[in-house]
Amino acid sequence: MNLQLAEDGRLRHLLTLDGLPRAIITQILDTAESFMDVGEREVKKVPLLRGKSIFNLFFEPSTRTRTTFEIAAKRLSADVVNLNIATSSQTKGEAILDTVDNLAAMHADMFIVRHAQSGAAHFIARHVAPHISVVNAGDGRHAHPTQGLLDMFTIRRYKGEFHNLTVAIVGDVLHSRVARSQIHALTTLGVPEVRVIGPKTLLPAGVEQMGVRAFHDMEAGLAGCDVVIMLRLQNERMKGARLPSAQEYFKFFGLTPEKLALAKPDAIVMHPGPMNRGVEIASEVADGPQSVILPQVTYGIAVRMAVMAMLAGGATA
Amino acid sequence: MKIHIKNGRVIDPMNARDEIADIYIAAGRIVGNGHAPADFHANRTIDASGLIVCPGLVDLSVRLREPGFEYKATLESEMLAAAAGGITSLACPPDTDPPLDEPGLVEMLKFRARNLPGPRVYPIGALTQKLEGQMLTEMAELTEAGCRAFTQADAPLTDTLVLLRAMEYAATFGFSLWLRPQDVSLARGGVAHDGAVATRLGLPGIPALAETVALATILQLARETGARIHLARLSTREGIAMVRAAKTQGLAVTCDVACTHVHLSENDLVGFDAHMHLMPPLRSLRDRDAIREALRDGSIDALCSDHTPVDEDEKQLPFGESSPGASGVELLLPLTLKWAREMGVPLMRAIDLISWKPAQILGVPGGHLSVGGCADLCVFDENAEWVVSPRTLASQGDNTPFLNHPMQGRVRYTLIDGHIDFEASH
Numbered sequence: 001m002n003l004q005l006a007e008d009g010r011l012r013h014l015l016t017l018d019g020l021p022r023a024i025i026t027q028i029l030d031t032a033e034s035f036m037d038v039g040e041r042e043v044k045k046v047p048l049l050r051g052k053s054i055f056n057l058f059f060e061p062s063t064r065t066r067t068t069f070e071i072a073a074k075r076l077s078a079d080v081v082n083l084n085i086a087t088s089s090q091t092k093g094e095a096i097l098d099t100v101d102n103l104a105a106m107h108a109d110m111f112i113v114r115h116a117q118s119g120a121a122h123f124i125a126r127h128v129a130p131h132i133s134v135v136n137a138g139d140g141r142h143a144h145p146t147q148g149l150l151d152m153f154t155i156r157r158y159k160g161e162f163h164n165l166t167v168a169i170v171g172d173v174l175h176s177r178v179a180r181s182q183i184h185a186l187t188t189l190g191v192p193e194v195r196v197i198g199p200k201t202l203l204p205a206g207v208e209q210m211g212v213r214a215f216h217d218m219e220a221g222l223a224g225c226d227v228v229i230m231l232r233l234q235n236e237r238m239k240g241a242r243l244p245s246a247q248e249y250f251k252f253f254g255l256t257p258e259k260l261a262l263a264k265p266d267a268i269v270m271h272p273g274p275m276n277r278g279v280e281i282a283s284e285v286a287d288g289p290q291s292v293i294l295p296q297v298t299y300g301i302a303v304r305m306a307v308m309a310m311l312a313g314g315a316t317a
Numbered sequence: 318m319k320i321h322i323k324n325g326r327v328i329d330p331m332n333a334r335d336e337i338a339d340i341y342i343a344a345g346r347i348v349g350n351g352h353a354p355a356d357f358h359a360n361r362t363i364d365a366s367g368l369i370v371c372p373g374l375v376d377l378s379v380r381l382r383e384p385g386f387e388y389k390a391t392l393e394s395e396m397l398a399a400a401a402g403g404i405t406s407l408a409c410p411p412d413t414d415p416p417l418d419e420p421g422l423v424e425m426l427k428f429r430a431r432n433l434p435g436p437r438v439y440p441i442g443a444l445t446q447k448l449e450g451q452m453l454t455e456m457a458e459l460t461e462a463g464c465r466a467f468t469q470a471d472a473p474l475t476d477t478l479v480l481l482r483a484m485e486y487a488a489t490f491g492f493s494l495w496l497r498p499q500d501v502s503l504a505r506g507g508v509a510h511d512g513a514v515a516t517r518l519g520l521p522g523i524p525a526l527a528e529t530v531a532l533a534t535i536l537q538l539a540r541e542t543g544a545r546i547h548l549a550r551l552s553t554r555e556g557i558a559m560v561r562a563a564k565t566q567g568l569a570v571t572c573d574v575a576c577t578h579v580h581l582s583e584n585d586l587v588g589f590d591a592h593m594h595l596m597p598p599l600r601s602l603r604d605r606d607a608i609r610e611a612l613r614d615g616s617i618d619a620l621c622s623d624h625t626p627v628d629e630d631e632k633q634l635p636f637g638e639s640s641p642g643a644s645g646v647e648l649l650l651p652l653t654l655k656w657a658r659e660m661g662v663p664l665m666r667a668i669d670l671i672s673w674k675p676a677q678i679l680g681v682p683g684g685h686l687s688v689g690g691c692a693d694l695c696v697f698d699e700n701a702e703w704v705v706s707p708r709t710l711a712s713q714g715d716n717t718p719f720l721n722h723p724m725q726g727r728v729r730y731t732l733i734d735g736h737i738d739f740e741a742s743h
Binding site: 097115118120122123140143205206 | 518588
């Protein structure tokens with residue numbers, strides 16, 4: 001995975017948290033801290049990326065993630081262009097590399113890429129000219145590194161340390177790029193116990209080899225947890241061969257106040273959004289005192305600013 | 318043309334020979350092995366000192382991409398590449414466009430191939446019309462046209478009743494069915510071995526079960542019908558164990574693996590290199606090691622290249638969208654030698670897996686160096702070192718997982734029907 005590191009060890013692309021050194025993850029989180037107050041200022045801008053062109057290259061529709069990247073880029077004073085390729089040239093049969101080449105010819109400095117295929121960001125990163133950085137904004141089931149980083153940022157803000165935590169990730173781990181990025185970040189940062197909880201149909205083969213404990217009984221899995229991360233269950237997976245119904249899923253794997261009570265009293269509840277209330281999480285929990293779901297969104301902007309600033313060679317606000 | 322190959326180390330597995338000897342060729346036949354026939358005057362003498370002289374290689378799966386996919390490769394380019402790989406006979410699967418499901422198409426392919434230099438081409442006929450898995454093809458007619466066996470190649474056959482009928486019909490005439498065991502439902506949507514690496518990379522998986530479940534069905538139907546079955550491209554440890562057990566019980570089945578799967582595993586997918594996108598998928602190290610061992614103990618009968626030239630545009634895509642397959646005719650020999658070196662297996666055994674054994678499975682002449690047999694030979698330097706690159710490969714498909722890898726062992730001469738069809742320039 002050296003593709004994302006330059007020879008001098010600096011971050012060149014952000015494609016995955018798998019194999020990303022702990023020092024770099026910590027540096028991103030520290031840099032994000034320094035950006036936290038920019039959003040509070042009257043003029044919400046710093047000039048770090050002035051004159052840089054950032055292309056949001058979304059081969060898969062997304063509003064939320066694209067918007068947070070856009071806000072982050074604009075707060076760094078970059079020029080941002082949004083391309084929803086899902087509805088433009090790709091449907092006309094243009095090959096990905098042709099799209100990328102065309103945008104590179106418009107003097108792009110950075111691509112923020114989302115694609116339905118695992119490995120798409122690697123593929124583009126391997127192809128682009130040396131001065132262009134690629135940020136993976138989600139590729140298939142593989143990785144969503146900025147989400148994983150903002151989750152670490154959130155945990156650090158609320159829990160301070162990683163080395164004494166028990167963290168549970170609950171739900172559709174099989175299809176989740178978020179879960180994979182979280183697992184890599186948590187294990188790299190030294191969390192001693194990472195658990196995944198879900199029915200056998202939604203946990204991937206050999207998941208234990210990523211350094212986690214698998215639970216199929218949510219009560220047992222939540223016992224003693226400091227952090228509970230709920231995953232989104234996609235609509236199309238609520239009924240079918242993997243699950244019989246959203247109702248039955250909620251009954252066994254939805255987070256209710258009763259189940260949350262099994263975790264530590266000061267446990268925090270996280271969710272990458274958008275939530276399905278009443279499917280993976282009860283509203284009382286989502287809106288309850290232990291929920292840090294909205295702060296996650298706020299931190300997401302600072303973390304993405306940090307990533308972009310580090311890729312563009314800047315350091316702090 | 319009379320050819321004298323002198324001073325070579327002759328390795329002929331069928332005759333259990335491994336010795337320095339001269340070979341004499343005339344009128345497309347081997348006329349002397351060790352001793353020159355009376356009045357033999359060679360038109361051409363090949364000095365094979367330090368080289369190995371063995372039967373020409375017989376490759377059980379080479380996609381020539383004609384008709385229909387000439388942009389991926391042409392008959393000319395792939396026949397030349399096969400000859401450069403020491404191959405003198407090859408079986409060509411029917412997944413062309415249109416598929417080889419009519420005698421006319423088979424005759425056309427044979428006619429085109431006959432008029433080109435390069436190996437003998439043996440088409441494998443489509444088992445079902447258009448490879449759709451519904452209606453049987455005219456197997457007897459196709460056999461008359463030159464088909465050596467019948468297969469679905471990688472096309473699914475979902476209907477078990479059709480498979481049963483196909484076996485019954487084939488058994489009526491003694492035709493051979495070549496089947497790649499893969500349960501369509503269990504493999505659906507998958508692009509990589511369902512294991513720790515696919516989980517880490519987020520690639521949809523094809524479980525080992527997809528092979529073993531299909532294999533259980535095929536073996537059971539074969540027992541019932543007595544059909545002659547060749548199992549193509551095994552990939553799992555459990556699958557190999559099932560075939561080994563079936564053979565022990567006396568079932569007359571044979572099987573092969575692709576030479577890529579002898580060396581690579583799921584671990585090679587890290588980095589998402591689309592050249593590692595193969596079908597069946599590269600499986601775990603445990604599976605790969607089982608393949609290596611089964612080749613040694615004879616549970617696997619033959620090694621093939623599973624040559625699948627793919628247009629570069631179809632590999633220049635994210636892993637899951639890329640076309641599976643690897644170009645391999647020129648790597649079959651060096652990859653077999655590499656396995657033999659690493660496993661400490663005698664050259665005789667290694668050559669057997671790519672010449673005499675596959676010749677028997679295909680039921681064609683060649684694969685041995687007996688006097689009176691057809692003069693299909695391969696002369697190679699087992700120590701020659703080279704690097705795989707588009708420049709060193711003759712195939713139009715540069716899609717190989719071994720790009721830029723060093724290889725040891727290179728073909729110097731390929732003789733087909735007593736003619737020198739390939740001669741290395743150095």
